[in-house]
Amino acid sequence: MREEPVILVSEISKSYRKVRALRDLDLTVNCGTSFSLLGPNGAGKTTLMKILLGLVRPDSGKAFLSDHPVSSPLARKGVRFLPESVTFPDWASPAILFKQLERIRGEASREDFDRRCTELDCIHLIDRPVGKMSRGQRQRVALSMVTAGSPSLVFLDEPSSGLDPAGRILVRNLIRRLSTEGSTVMINSHLLGEVERTCDRAAFISEGRLMAEGDIDTLSRQKGLALVSTADPDPMRAALSAMGFSCRPAEKGITADLPDPSHFPALTASVVETGIGFTGVTLLREDLEEVFLRIMGEQHPGDGSFS
Amino acid sequence: MFLNGIEQLLRRKIVLIAGIAALIFLGFYWWGISAASSAFDKGELTSWDEEAQTVVSMLRPADAALAAIITAGPLAATLITALAVVLGSSMLPEEISRGRMPFWLSLPQSRLRVYSMISLAPFAVSLGLALLLFGGILGITRLYFPFTSRNLILAFFSMILWLGVVWSCVTALSIILRKVASMVITFFLAGLASMFGGVYELMMMFPGEAPAALVTVARVTMFVFPADRGFRGVLYGIIPVDAAVTENMAFFGVTAEIPPEHLMYGAVWALLLLWLGYLRFRKMDF
Numbered sequence: 001m002r003e004e005p006v007i008l009v010s011e012i013s014k015s016y017r018k019v020r021a022l023r024d025l026d027l028t029v030n031c032g033t034s035f036s037l038l039g040p041n042g043a044g045k046t047t048l049m050k051i052l053l054g055l056v057r058p059d060s061g062k063a064f065l066s067d068h069p070v071s072s073p074l075a076r077k078g079v080r081f082l083p084e085s086v087t088f089p090d091w092a093s094p095a096i097l098f099k100q101l102e103r104i105r106g107e108a109s110r111e112d113f114d115r116r117c118t119e120l121d122c123i124h125l126i127d128r129p130v131g132k133m134s135r136g137q138r139q140r141v142a143l144s145m146v147t148a149g150s151p152s153l154v155f156l157d158e159p160s161s162g163l164d165p166a167g168r169i170l171v172r173n174l175i176r177r178l179s180t181e182g183s184t185v186m187i188n189s190h191l192l193g194e195v196e197r198t199c200d201r202a203a204f205i206s207e208g209r210l211m212a213e214g215d216i217d218t219l220s221r222q223k224g225l226a227l228v229s230t231a232d233p234d235p236m237r238a239a240l241s242a243m244g245f246s247c248r249p250a251e252k253g254i255t256a257d258l259p260d261p262s263h264f265p266a267l268t269a270s271v272v273e274t275g276i277g278f279t280g281v282t283l284l285r286e287d288l289e290e291v292f293l294r295i296m297g298e299q300h301p302g303d304g305s306f307s
Numbered sequence: 308m309f310l311n312g313i314e315q316l317l318r319r320k321i322v323l324i325a326g327i328a329a330l331i332f333l334g335f336y337w338w339g340i341s342a343a344s345s346a347f348d349k350g351e352l353t354s355w356d357e358e359a360q361t362v363v364s365m366l367r368p369a370d371a372a373l374a375a376i377i378t379a380g381p382l383a384a385t386l387i388t389a390l391a392v393v394l395g396s397s398m399l400p401e402e403i404s405r406g407r408m409p410f411w412l413s414l415p416q417s418r419l420r421v422y423s424m425i426s427l428a429p430f431a432v433s434l435g436l437a438l439l440l441f442g443g444i445l446g447i448t449r450l451y452f453p454f455t456s457r458n459l460i461l462a463f464f465s466m467i468l469w470l471g472v473v474w475s476c477v478t479a480l481s482i483i484l485r486k487v488a489s490m491v492i493t494f495f496l497a498g499l500a501s502m503f504g505g506v507y508e509l510m511m512m513f514p515g516e517a518p519a520a521l522v523t524v525a526r527v528t529m530f531v532f533p534a535d536r537g538f539r540g541v542l543y544g545i546i547p548v549d550a551a552v553t554e555n556m557a558f559f560g561v562t563a564e565i566p567p568e569h570l571m572y573g574a575v576w577a578l579l580l581l582w583l584g585y586l587r588f589r590k591m592d593f
Contacts, residue, residue: 016592053413055408055593056593057592073415079415081410083410086405086406086409101414103308104311
């Protein structure tokens with residue numbers, strides 16, 4: 001990842017009639033980042049992505065891709081986009097569609113496309129009409145077309161939509177590979193588990209406002225809990241409780257309350273002191289779903305909609 | 308983008324049907340012309356009263372060609388106009404409704420390019436059909452009744468103008484009002500323009516005789532939708548220059564002349580309509 005912004009958004013606002021989709025939103029994404037836009041339905045994620053691609057015109061503010069204003073076709077050189085729902089003509093095969101695409105963008109070879117199809121396990125579909133494919137097969141083929149070659153920036157709107165678990169793993173691997181190859185990837189997805197596994201950074205958007213943005217690891221708070229992994233949870237729980245720790249049973253062991261992370265060495269020492277066998281002591285952090293619920297809960301305190 | 312559009316259109320059943328209909332039409336035309344040619348050669352056309360026989364005896368093969376062309380031309384024009392309207396009204400709206408527009412617009416190309424290249428494809432297909440039909444009519448007629456056309460270059464440019472007006476109107480309306488409304492309005496305007504175009508030619512035969520209001524309505528119609536001038540330019544350009552019948556052609560819907568400014572006006576009108584459509588397209592969110 002280079003400290004060179006490839007996406008720069010400054011005070012972007014957009015309204016659809018009376019609905020304000022984005023409000024003075026600022027965002028910077030550096031080269032080589034895999035970045036995710038997160039937020040509830042109607043938060044403005046897709047609108048932001050479409051503004052960046054020049055599909056939607058902002059009411060105010062500025063947005064740049066690789067230093068070019070998004071209204072310029074130059075901004076979209078090397079940029080790829082897979083919309084959430086696109087219907088290709090039923091008669092066309094992926095080979096024909098790729099040829100049509102390359103007539104316009106001229107950025108990838110047939111070999112690049114074949115390679116991507118192989119990676120996404122859809123090379124056998126290359127000459128089959130799109131109308132004779134399942135939704136998941138169409139999604140794999142579309143992903144192969146969009147990411148063939150060496151794109152500098154890839155926008156994926158719900159890339160795992162319609163895919164089975166095996167397909168999701170392939171997409172996950174593809175996103176990682178794109179990042180490794182130096183592409184910046186921006187994903188809009190509701191599958192937080194997928195995002196957590198593939199993205200370095202995330203922006204949380206709610207009601208058109210940027211709520212939080214940063215490294216996923218940084219955004220994830222310590223939960224004030226430690227997991228003691230042991231095959232004998234009951235004796236371990238009793239022993240640690242006697243030493244003054246508040247413990248609860250958990251899957252594969254027990255959890256101990258640890259409001260102050262500086263007490264972690266003391267807890268570890270106490271676990272050793274019990275003399276009961278254990279396989280590890282770990283400080284627990286929030287997963288992305290918990291981060292999401294916390295940040296959105298801060299936006300709507302007390303209404304319970306994100307708890 | 309243009310080639311992609313052509314490739315897509317050529318897969319549509321309606322284009323296939325229009326192509327087959329055009330070939331059937333030309334087949335029947337060939338059959339009819341060959342039959343008329345044998346009758347003409349045998350002098351069977353002179354079986355009327357004495358006065359008619361005198362007139363008919365003056366007719367040349369080019370007059371038979373003239374009759375054939377002015378009979379077949381409007382029929383061919385109906386098929387071509389129908390195809391231009393149906394394809395033109397559906398091209399952009401379908402790209403939008405099927406979610407492909409974000410895909411095309413996210414590529415490194417301007418909106419103007421996407422708009423013009425996608426919408427140009429129906430024009431090209433309609434022009435192809437028009438060339439096939441009118442070229443076929445011309446070729447088949449010449450096989451049996453040798454003649455020299457008045458001005459084929461004028462006919463070609465008039466054809467572009469005629470289809471250009473229909474296409475630009477339906478394209479602009481399809482993006483402003485959507486598919487069905489654009490189809491109905493353009494068909495209505497094309498029909499109205501054709502009717503008043505014919506009336507105007509008749510009125511020009513009798514200057515000062517027609518009611519002033521009718522002349523005004525005919526002129527306004529030609530001004531609002533100048534496609535008919537293009538179509539009459541096609542007919543005017545391909546009909547024989549060496550026929551004995553040269554007077555009162557307006558009875559057959561053939562114009563006496565096509566002033567260049569009429570064609571120029573049609574071209575400007577078509578470009579203006581396309582530009583209006585683009586202004587709407589440019590502001591659309593996808």
